[in-house]
Amino acid sequence: MKRLLQKPAFNYPITNFFNLLMDFSNLPPALVSQLMDMVEDYILGSRKKFLPDAIPLLPSQISALQPFFPAEILSSVRTLVLNGTRIPNPAFYSMARMMGFHNLPDFSDMTAITFVDVVVSHEKFADDLLFHELVHAVQYAQLGAKDFASRYVKGFIQGGCYEEIPLEKNAYELESRFSQDQAQVFSVADEVRQWIAAGKL
Numbered sequence: 200m201k202r203l204l205q206k207p208a209f210n211y212p213i214t215n216f217f218n219l220l221m222d223f224s225n226l227p228p229a230l231v232s233q234l235m236d237m238v239e240d241y242i243l244g245s246r247k248k249f250l251p252d253a254i255p256l257l258p259s260q261i262s263a264l265q266p267f268f269p270a271e272i273l274s275s276v277r278t279l280v281l282n283g284t285r286i287p288n289p290a291f292y293s294m295a296r297m298m299g300f301h302n303l304p305d306f307s308d309m310t311a312i313t314f315v316d317v318v319v320s321h322e323k324f325a326d327d328l329l330f331h332e333l334v335h336a337v338q339y340a341q342l343g344a345k346d347f348a349s350r351y352v353k354g355f356i357q358g359g360c361y362e363e364i365p366l367e368k369n370a371y372e373l374e375s376r377f378s379q380d381q382a383q384v385f386s387v388a389d390e391v392r393q394w395i396a397a398g399k400l
Contacts, residue, residue, distance in 0.1 A: 200304075200312040201331045201370070228297055231352065237291035239348035245277040245286075253277030253317050256329075263326050265382040267377065268333055276336050278318045278329070284310060285321055304361040315339045327378045334370040337391050338400070350400055365400045 254277060256264075261273050285307040291302055306312065311320035311328055313335040320328065339347050347366070352366035361367060373390055376383065394400045 200335070200367075201310045201328060224248060226298060226356065229310055230247075230251075230379060231356065234291065235349045235352045237294065238289075238352055241289045241291060241343050242314050242348055245312075245315045245319075247280050249314065249317050249319050250277060250330060253279040253319075260326070261327060262326065263381075264330060264333060267387050268337065269328070269388050272316075272333060272336055272340065276316050276333060278320065278324060280320050280323060286319060300355075302360055313339070315344055320333050325375055328376045330370070331370050331374040334373050334387055334391070335366070337387050338369070341388070341395060342400075343389055365394070369394050 222225045234248065253291070255276065256276060265273060286309065288303070295303060307321075310322060311318055311324075311332050313319075313332045316336055316339065318324075318332040318336070320332075320367055322328075350364055351364060354366060355361065358364055369391065371388055373385075376385065391400075
């Protein structure tokens, strides 16, 4: 997912300050595991909810992103731009707050969110926004929904905030490379695979 008009937190020292005040490393493993399961259920449930109204990528979108993404990603991903409504925060947020998480990202402030292969956006898709979300689609394809959810939760717990989640850092970094110079083609699938192999995700 991509936060509206935000950059990764390593550009925001105050966010790092708040990270120092929160230590989630001692959370009971059973609670963390339960939260991971709830995140996975939310992802799969949201995919099921939004898929009927989602559409394939447009030819112009495929043309712009084809050099960077596998054909199976471009052919399988579906997109949906919401009109007059916004994605509500997940029900599991109440449990997460009870566990001590008070800086959870507000879903209504997210520009777009990817649920496996369904990308739901609050605004029209620009190429860089769609690129960011397709990186997540590649992550899902290589990890599976369960492992993606697990790594997302672990990343939040270890980093203390949305911007420090490695899955998001990966998407922001690759999106930045794309935005800076679209002539410098690279394989997103290979990049994600290398991050996984290096233990960076």
